[in-house]
Amino acid sequence: MRITCLVSILLLLGLSKTLAFTHPKISVLAAYTIDRDSKWQLVEAKQKNFKIFVENQKINLGYNRDDAVWCYFRFKNEDTHKEVAKWLCFDNYHIDSLSIFDGNQMVLMGDRTKGRGAFMSALTYELKLGPGEERILWVKIKKQTSFLEFSFRLTSFTELENQSSSKIALVAFFIGIAFLLLMINGILLLMTRKRLYAYYICYSLLTVCYVVITMNFAKHLLFPNLLLLSEARIFSGALWYVALSYFLCCFLDLKGHQFFKYRLINFLCIVNLFIVLLSATLLWIYPNADFRYLFISGYVLFMLLIIVLFWASVTHLRIERDQAIYALLAFAPQLVWGGTLILETFEFIPYALGGNWMVFASLYEVFLFGVVLSRNYVEVFFRNTELMKEVILEKENSLRTINHVQLRERRNIANIIHDNVGSKIAHIIHLFDMKNTKLAKQNISELASDIRDISHKIxxxxxxxxxxxxxxxxxxxxxxxxxxxxxxxxxxxxxxxxxxxxxxxxxxxxxxxxxxxxxxxxxxxxxxxxxxxxxxxxxxxxxxxxxxxxxxxxxxxxxxxxxxxxxxxxxxxxxxxxxxxxxxxxxxxxxx
CATH class of the missing domain: 3.30.565.10 (Histidine kinase-like ATPase, C-terminal domain)
Structure with missing residues (x-):
């Protein structure tokens, strides 16, 4: 278990590092301006004042209801002899719509569109610049009723292909392991009918949904035409954490050992479910409604749940040490990731941990709990097997005892009959042979009395x-x-x-x-x-x-x-x- 945790963290740290790329043959000049309420057309946007920004610089608008960002890019191939091919990448692949204006051509992609990037790792646009060629791109970025942040970079096809392949392999591996554990615990649920396995299955399924949507696996490979993946990501994340909370409550038996914290977690989960239901209803009826306070409330509840669950796990160390250690080991990466995500959302820290961390933390958590539940059942199974063996041995001993008792009683009866009844019957026969009927009848009466006494003794x-x-x-x-x-x-x-x-x-x-x-x-x-x-x-x-x-x-x-x-x-x-x-x-x- 410790080795699994250590390997996951080391791989996570290795994959979450941001790589910087240099482009000696292409010069880039980039600037942006904010379009409140998305009212501008391209002609109007060109007349506005722009602010300069550079590669990998994060532009964070925070929460917005319907804002857009217009970006200006001027690319120049400094090599006057060779053509250069690069890809313009926007690292936030959950942008609702990304409109790229390249001369007379316009390309549209994003979560609220049917378009998608060529790679899973980012929203991308291919640039091919001839020798000494200069090109200007205008880009409109929009994230509706949510937090908007993004950065850009230039990279090569090979780099993007490697990143996408690694991410696809990582998510596919996660899904495979998760469904293997789901199958095992589904069988255990059918065999034991325990709620703990049902909670684990529900929590694991929602974890898979959240990871698949968050890592762009759903948009890129599964549902390219689905237009509400941004909202599905937020709602599945909220439900996922509610399921995790109930699972941990059952896993640690908080209702029996820490009733106050159990009630507090239950209350926070109910409020969270109410916010999800209210948000989904408003989104369906009023797509342009202001969800600012609902989203902020959801993040606050998310942070409170993290704190209370961590508090309950630490307290549980004095009650059931092993269960509490399992919960803390599985929950610690989630705590770090969720905490940095919320702090970065409210701009207390500049950066949160990357998506790879979330995948590894979720995989590690699902794997650990799945193994623990399976192992617990195996231990109970072997313990029950040993008890059954003891019961069978006890029954065998009881049968042997009964047989010994029966044998002993039969010997006693045989001895009584042989010593008393047998000898008198022989004497009676002898009396009949001697024609002594009177004495024979007297002995028969005595024999009947002896038989009654023997019967009473037995x-x-x-x-x-x-x-x-x-x-x-x-x-x-x-x-x-x-x-x-x-x-x-x-x-x-x-x-x-x-x-x-x-x-x-x-x-x-x-x-x-x-x-x-x-x-x-x-x-x-x-x-x-x-x-x-x-x-x-x-x-x-x-x-x-x-x-x-x-x-x-x-x-x-x-x-x-x-x-x-x-x-x-x-x-x-x-x-x-x-x-x-x-x-x-x-x-x-x-x-x-």
Whole structure:
């Protein structure tokens, strides 16, 4: 990113230098006079007083409503043996109309005409002077309802061709990069539906429009017959900066972090949009209306937006440093260019940065934000991919846990059936073989009772009706009867006797697992179970006075891990705390 910025600035500085040309074979005498309200014809203009000016001297009329400048040029070929061919260039290629009177010939070009220069880099007119020939040209320059400034120079065909080719290549490269980023972010917009990408696309499209019009690409190559390119340039520039402002507000989340500046920027943008709409309406209805104050207001708003956006970006360094740095890096060239443009417009400084700077600054800005947005999405994509992998791994672990639980329960059932049911069935068969029907019937009754007890131990029938507490009390009574040096206690506090919740089965098995762990692994003498019912949740606590263990150093066993997964399935909270030689406490919270 830093390399891109540095290269852009270095190229920009190299391309923005003004080259001076000398013309040893042609002498030039130039003068100008101002025609207020464009009332003069050529005959009248020739009778006025003219002021001398020289090549590359900028003539600045500031804002004017309908003024024109008449220029007088006298060219003389100092070489008396060779013909000389040069081009007269006017470097402001956004002049509304440029009328060149060469003897009986008149050439018309400019933004409000269907004529255009031969080169993209300037409005030009070819001069061919024979040996020792002298020629006089009269030129009328007009810029309606806007700021008018221009300068002239003489140069060669090769120089103009090189300048135009470089400018065409630069603008074409800018358009290509911009539309590549637009395509990428358009895809991201369709995938994410985030407003930030929509703002970027709108801002980038308006940037392309402004660059294409400002750099004379539109008039020279795309729309040579369009007569309102000057106004399109001003309006697209205003809309472009409004789009940039909204994009930066969203990019820095000013609404959430700097609400006052967000409201201020929003207000300035709304006023700017109102001025654009009012100006376009007046231009359509009253083409000759005085737009002076509307244009000045637009420039003032433009400067205020620059200041507030820069202020917001600097302040944002304390909130989101990376985002603020990106904004400042992209915004700094724009700030310099826009600031010098406005200061030069109001004649506080003599020169503004050239058009090449604007192209490079806009290209750099669009490129940086496009790359940042694309990179952010790629990072989120990879992060989501990692999360999906973790979710899949967690599901696989859960499936393995479920399989282990099922296998263990099946083994327990198989052992019970083998040890109790299987042996009694074999004994009953033997009794039938011995013709001892009475004793066989007695054993069959005992077997039926044993099967009911086994069924109740595995999963009591009462659980189907939500009787968690009574089912546990029955099982705890059976367990306490078989314990010599240990005891299990169950206490309930506002806990209902019947619960219509799906987790009653899992909680029954969790309780039995906790009791088994406390007695078998903890060597506990007292296991206390406490059930609580609150407004929004159920609390379960299992406490034992066993040997305990170091929770940080010891990984959860299969049983505890299975408990945690069962609780997590119901969006509950599972917590275990234990101290060596002091016992263990398991706490479970399940929301209502």
């Amino acid at each position: 999963l009591p029938k009462a659980l189907d009706e939500g009787a968690l507490v009574s089912s546990l009390r029955s099982q705890i009574a059976i367990l306490n009867a078989g314990l010599d040096d240990a005891e299990i206690e169950l206490f309930c506090y506002d806990f209902p006797e019947r619960i219509e919740q799906k987790w009653v089965y899992d909680m029954y098995l969790i309780a039995l697992e906790a009791i088994s762990n406390a007695l078998k692994h903890g060597k506990a003498h007292l296991v206390t179970i406490e059930f609580y019912k609150y407004t929004d949740s159920y609390h379960f606590q299992f406490t034992d006075d066993g040997c305990g263990f170091d929770v940080l150093q010891t990984s959860l066993g299969f049983g505890l891990d299975n408990m945690e997964k069962r609780v997590g399935y119901y969006h509950g909270h599972f917590e275990i705390s234990s101290v060596e030689n002091e016992g263990t406490v398991i706490q479970i919270v399940i929301p209502v």
